[in-house]
Amino acid sequence: MNEPTGQRGGREPAPLWEVFVRARRGLSHTHVGSLHAPDAELALHHARDLYTRRQEGVSIWVVPAGAITASSPDEKDAFFDPAADKVYRHPTFYEVPDGVAHL
């Protein structure tokens, strides 16, 4: 829900933590939101209370928001454009001769 904005208010607030939850065994951790807490241990407690009140997860990560480096200052597509002209990275680029199996 929250992403680092780089802006802060007047007073020194408790640090911001980004919360990632693994919903079930076999799935990746997914970003679910953020919260403020003075340290990692409390952040984890708060994350449990805030984001898993209905058994939404089997595992939680909390990460200091300030420790995340983002790909670009703006969420623009241009950064990823070079990937668009390399269609040969996808298997569908290649023609498979008729009758060839298991490819």
Add this chain to the structure above:
Amino acid sequence: MVAAVSGQPVARGMRESLLHPLVSMDPSCNTWDMYGNDFAPADASDGDLLGQVEAAEAALRAAADRGRGGTAAPDADPEAYFADVIDADQKIEPRDWMPEAYRRTLIRQIAQHAHSEIIGMQPEGNWISRAPSLKRKAILLAKVQDEAGHGLYLYAAAETLGVSRDELVDLLISGRQKYSSIFNYPTLTWADVGAIGWLVDGAAIVNQVPLCRCSYGPYARAMIRVCKEESFHQRQGYEILHTLAHGTPAQRAMAQDAVDRWWYPSLAMFGPPDGDSTHSAQSMAWKIKRFSNDELRQRFVDMCVQQAEALNLALPDPGLRWNPERQAYDFTQPDYDELMRVISGDGPCNRQRMEHRRRAHAEGAWVREAAAAYAAKRAGRKEKVAA
């Protein structure tokens, strides 16, 4: 000794009877398909509120898969790019360029929404210690805890727009930002807890479901989560009223009295009529808002009539009748002068709510300070060990 021997099964039985109704009320009340792509989009055809939330969630994913259809290059005119993203029903994300007025409108709306959740804990919190059974008490505690959670999701969403949490808290406790007028009404009886769940949370859901499709990503995602949880609130309230309405004559009267008092304030929750609504047109163009105040109010009335019949309770409106031409109910409008009075501070409980919030914030200061001091001490120790 007897207690120790029998303690285990009794405890387990009690736990189940407490928790089972909470988790099994509706499987889709759980936010189980909250996380990414592991579930197929839910069938939205049933048209109930949860169905609509799931449809909004599916639409969000579908839009993300579809990508931005427009032609404005991201490096070109940021305004054209912004318009393009909105046109394509895509989400604006925190670090996208956005018009200053869009940012300000969202901060105001999300913050007031968050404040409402936080203040909204008070009217019901009033009954936690006096709930009629352990089961009702556990449910009410869970509900009030949810309201706190909703406030925190929303504050976090507002913070992505560049306002700090402390500023938001200051804006509330200094009275410079408002919260929903409905929480300035008192909860006089236990039946009020039922009426709040059914009518107030019901009105909130009708308001909030379209916000699941809001153009600002963090707000839309928070609303999806909130709406799923809110549906438990509405059903628990309805169940309380249903139980009372089918109880003794005194219980029935208490239920009817609560509905009588909460009906018009709930209608007023949708805000002033369309002609007087100041922010609507621009918010609609930006796809922050999807329906007008009057449209949503009508939707709520149409929903409630049949639900009231099932409760065998009357809605306190002699003007309420089906209009076959409009295919909707005609109803008496709430007193908008009263709404304005309550918003501007003159409701039955405004002062009490604000005083309580300020006191709770001030009395919690030592906890925040202690936690910060403890964190600093531990960080200092770690540094020493590392050195």
